[in-house]
Amino acid sequence: MGTSVTVRNGIDVDQLLGTIKAIESDPGLGGFTFKATSTWTEGTHSVGRIQEFTHAGVQDTSRSEGFTLEADEPPVLLGNNAGPNAVELLLQALGFCYATGYVANAAALGLEITSLQIEVEGDLDAGKFLGLAGPRAGFTAIRAHARVSSPNATREQLEDLCRHVQDTSPVRDSLAAPVPVETTLQVV
Known part of the structure; x- marks a missing residue:
């Protein structure tokens, strides 16, 4: 007799939970x-x-x-x-990261997602990039809006999920907290 695999939102829940346990046991695996x-x-x-x-x-x-x-x-x-352009790709990276966070975390919680759309927009002043005055070279604000449908989740569960996704998103964390960036040059 075969083993039953729980797949929710396209995520193998058993594999997800196994990965979590493995990293919990050996943090180096993360x-x-x-x-x-x-x-x-x-x-x-x-x-x-x-x-x-x-x-x-x-x-x-x-x-x-x-x-x-x-x-x-x-x-x-x-x-x-x-x-x-590069900043559009950065916004898309945040949207992709949020989407993965939503479906994987919902799957682990037993919540089904039937539709999900993440819209991300950001405000940028190109002045600094062009060598002129400007507030900064990067975004001055980024806004993300999620539209999610679930047949078995309450509004409160989805709001908790939204907060959790933001708190655990590697892309959001990289944008919101200072990250050391080292750049080197090789002249060829």
Whole structure:
């Protein structure tokens, strides 16, 4: 007789709970180093490549192909719209992170999600980026709005879930708290 797997919101709940227990037992298993490479092509257009990452000190080999992303600027910022710009990708990263947080945490709580949409917008003054006066080079405010439907969750459960997702989101934490960024240069 086969073992029954509990899948909720597309998440294997048994595997999720097993991962949580494993990291709880050995916190070193929670360590990851992710990597992205950007190569400039022309103008404001660049191509990004994401493939390898390290988990618990070991190179992951699960991605045989990797992912390619294109980034550009809109014409008003000297680009050709060959892709979203970097700050739009940052907003999208927050939306993706929130979505994962919602469905995985809901699954662990026994809550079904039938629809979920995360809308993220941010305000930015390009002056500083262009070498002019400006409040800062980055966003001055970011707003996220989630629309979620669940047949078996109360409004209070979904509000608790929303707070939990914000408190545990790696992308939100990286945006909201200072993160040391070290940049080096190799002249070739």
